[in-house]
Amino acid sequence: MTETEKINKDSLDISLDYDSFSCFHDLAKKHELEYFLIRVSRSRSQGIIYEEKKTSDIFDDITEQYSVLTFKAGGYGFSYGFGNELESIKRSFEKSAKLANWTSKNTAIKFKIHELSPIKEHVIIPSQKKIMDYDIGEKIEFVKGEAKSAYESDTRIKNVSSVLNCESGHSITYNSFDRFIERSMDSLSYNSNVFANENSLIRSCHRRFSNRGGYELIDNCRGLSLEASKDAIELLSAKMITPGKTNLIIDPLLGGTFVHEAFGHACEADGILNNDSILEGKLGTVIAPEFVNITDGGAVPGLNGSYEYDSETVKSTNTYLVKNGVLNSYIHSLETAGRMGVEPTGNGRADGTFKHPLVRMSNTFLEPGDRTVEELLEELKNGYLFINWKYGYTNPADGMFMFKAEKAYKVENGQILKDQIFTESALTGNTLDVLQKIVALSKNTKTSVGTCGKNGQSVPVTDGGPYTLIKNMVVG
């Protein structure tokens, strides 16, 4: 086989262009639809699962998908299938349109989708090094080297398990507002789990990197396994925290989780419309101290949650959710913007072609304050410093949340006691109470990458913020 033939076989070309989609306007007319959204994608995913000092799987998958979302008078229809052929998409359109007509008769909530003006754009996410130009052998060597450095760092490191995933994707999104967005991009993600073991005690730590871009991103993954191994070793001497109420400082990574989980989800306008958020009716009211500012937006460049246009073809923005302690805005899709009579914020995101767009966060930040970390510790005097997050969740309806920190140190007389380390430490509370309990924020910030889950869909996000001093938190 020649190199050209090889490239063609792995080609991510989609045999549809702007003109291909004109036929759907006639179909929409036939079914009296008010709105439609068609998404077509072709992507290649190449990756390595490395454990026990060997590859346990190497994979190279090709996926071709399409979906059709249609809307009429408050009711949606959705249909999807595999392949990229126009005729299949047309059949799906018919199916979806019939469903939209059916649901429109079964809902009394009538609204219009927020209208947009036509646009035609090809977004190419720059890759300095095309991700599929690098052969799998080179990628295996990277993962192998990472694992080796972790194993060699300490004899108590007993297992390193890593997954490298390189993706190249091509997609077209077209909607009834004659908006045609074609997108080509590479992306890379690396996950490393490191396990330390001593006297039958096992501790693990996890590090992750993920972003859009070419193989040059691999440089951001170097050293993550070693970092995780150092933390796993440190946690071998960790105890469990005594449950109770305390004052504490949360680090930027955990602070980011707080603004995302506890606050950001409650700002999603679909929850507001369905009486499922504690922030309903609170726009313009004071919900936090004046020095608290929180933003969200896909328009922040270069991050895991960044994008130019959302899954509904809306240009991404950066929105102040809280400005000077006042609830400033919710985040919106085309539907929620239409229903609430506001501009969309570009937060209609879908987890792949087979899922319909939902209101989702992107890059969510608590803005920095004016203190140094030393000043925060001095003010805390006695309590804990909680570091990094493992996971968290929230119930936006009543504001209850929980996060699990990777580790925590005891703080006494403003000093971090490095020999008093705790693991499996959870903090819990009610969002609106806790926002009011924020006492001070540091100048320095950090961000972390993650995926956010909602209604069975996961999308890439970034969150972050400063060190945050909070009083009277329940920990355990």
Next chain:
Amino acid sequence: MKKNMIISDLESLKSIKESDDLIETVDYCDGILSGINTFKGYEILGLFSDRIAIRFENKHINHANNAGDLAIGIRFIGEMGKTASVKFNSIDKRTIQRNIEKGLELIQYSSEDPYFKDLPKPMPQKHDVWPYFDKKIAALDIENLKDLSESFLNVPDRKYFYSSEGSIRLGQYFTYLVNSNGISIAETTTSVSGGISLNLESDGVIGSGYGADGFSRLSDFSPDKLIEEAYTTAFRMLKRRKVESGSYELVFSPEMASELVVNTIASGAIFKNVYLKKSFLAEMEKKRIANPMLNIKNCPNIPFNNSSSPFDSEGVPTFEFDLVKDGVLETFLYNHYWASRVGKTSNGCAYKRGVASKTTTNPQSLVVKPGDQTEEELISGIKKGIYCDGTGDSPTITSGQFSGVIMGYYIENGEICEGIEDVVLGTKLIDLYNRIEAIGSNSKKVGSNVIPSIKFGKTQIGGQ
């Protein structure tokens, strides 16, 4: 159709018209691969699904889906246990060719695995409970889904109602597994599932509740039951209280017991976790891990249960066995690779989430032997305690510790009272399991498990 193909239900197979395409494509891949001697073996898994679903908000159905999907995954085995895999969702022969060539290329880069012995060979089944294909589900259309959702749509008429949302989903599925040793198994199944997330409001306080479940048989699906679960929880959460940190007797609901006791023990017993020292149960085989009144069996032969099947995801026969007997961990859970790696026989626990995923290990259905006290009797003797109904948290399997928020209600003088908030439980799991004081008689299906409530002796919790 292959002569050696084992078919769960021929009639249902014929009713899924796309099954012919999938069988033809998988057999086509099998034909090509069997002629290539570079591979020592291969496993092909094809999946077709046809689903309809509706989503509702309050009284309104505002979203309907109808879609079919097809996917094929091939796992290639090379010399010395080298392995690679590809996935595609096309029946186009050029795509198949591309993927087989890709497999040939990838396998060269794979590490050798001296522990790999062989893929499973065909073995006779040990029971005859197949995944259930309910013709009634297969015959339903979107209008029928509306009828099924009627109870959900009437929830807004109930007292304290604030908001609700949820969905009902129907699906029919066909999977076809073939490997180079002659395993050829075709299974069809159906599913009906639904859930409701409900908020009630009283005096400015929101109480939230959730009810969800899935079945293979339509007659098992009861929206009313799910609504009652969601409503009861939400109603109790309308009045909630902080709890003083201290020592309390605990009662776990079947859902909480499934999550923090049964599924946690199962995760810790997965042999891969044990072997790689990633499990708190690594050195606990044949040792006591819980109070002797705890008995857990793996039962892949419960009729109409959504995970029952005579074969696991690798085509190895499944059978009933004790996981925990009288508080003692009887065995670890094996798939074929991990069992043959240590000279044992698989206990039929191979599991694949989708065609592209790696084969992992998971039991089919875990059943806790019920006790003789009702849940009310478990609670009646408690002066001051907590009824734990769930946690969004997960225990840490490596360390065997749990620290997280628990949701539920305060128990006072033998009765369930207000909901609790800001309550965390921090404990070593084996210590917790040894504090079991009684097991309820109220066995309930939780996912594919069957679990009663469990009562624990005094346990430290954190509150205000």
